[in-house]
Amino acid sequence: MQGTPFISVEGPIGVGKTSLAKEIAQAFQFEILKEIVDENPFLGKFYKNINEWSFQTEMFFLCNRYKQLEDIQKGFLSYKKPVVADYHIMKNMIFAEQTLKDEQYKKYVQIFHILTADMPAPNIIIYLNASLDTLLKRIKMRGREIERNIDPHYLARLSDDYEKAMTAFEQNNPDVTILRYDGDEIDFVQNKQHLNRILSEVQESMLKRSM
Structure with missing residues (x-):
């Protein structure tokens, strides 16, 4: 997939990954890959009791x-x-490290590396993050029943974990283009100029990679 754009949009829950992936797919006529969320039968139970349902949720x-x-x-x-995908497979490790018990995590890591060893990887990552207040506001606005019981402390830790993981990923993968956007300053859903700025920078990144 050398010159073929494979873009992933990443960031914590509620930051707008799917919305942006849809806009990119429409603007550039890309195939879109959306993660399965609502179909996860364990997710609602997970938000009510993280310790009890984390392994089943992450394995699904x-x-x-x-x-x-x-x-x-x-x-x-x-x-x-x-x-363009609204996730990167590395997110599994971010969630698993936070929620799984030690023995579960060890088993999970082994399975993760076996499954992902030969999988295609994005060459452009758009990383979105935002403050806890913004994430909670957007989660409330989209009104998913399954997310009503999200613990704000869990969401805050997840956001911090994303920052650390993305910093480490960027240092270890210099060949991957990473575009960062602050969700508190940019609202690509409500502000067309913000969206056009992102699309322009995505296009520029794709052109650079094709040279």
């Missing part, structure tokens, strides 16, 4: 994301079709 997400990436490998990338 891992297996489904693996299947999606496997389909990309067999289909989209075989025909050099550009793809």
Whole structure:
């Protein structure tokens, strides 16, 4: 997939990943890959009792994301079709490290590395983050029943973990283009100029990578 754009949009819950991925797909006529969320039968229970349901929740997400990436490998990338996804598989490790018990985490890491060893990886990452107040406001606005019981402390820790993970990822993957945006300053849903700025910078990044 050398020159084929594979963009992932990442960031904590409620930051606007899917909304931005849809805008990019529409603007550039890319295939869109959306993570399965509502179909996870454990997620509602997870938000009510993280300790009890974390392993089942994370394993469901891992297996489904693996299947999606496997389909990309067999289909989209075989025909050099550009793809934009509203997640990066690395997010599994961010969530797992925060929620799983030690023994569960060790097993999970082994499975993660086996499944993702040969999977296609994005060459451009758009990283969105925002303050806890903004994340909570956006989660409330989208009104998903399954997210009503999200613990603000959990969300705050998750946001911090994303910052650390993205900083480490950027240092260890200099060949991947990373575009960062502050969700407190940029509202690409309500402000067309903000959206156009992001789309312009995405296009510029793709052109640079194609040279």
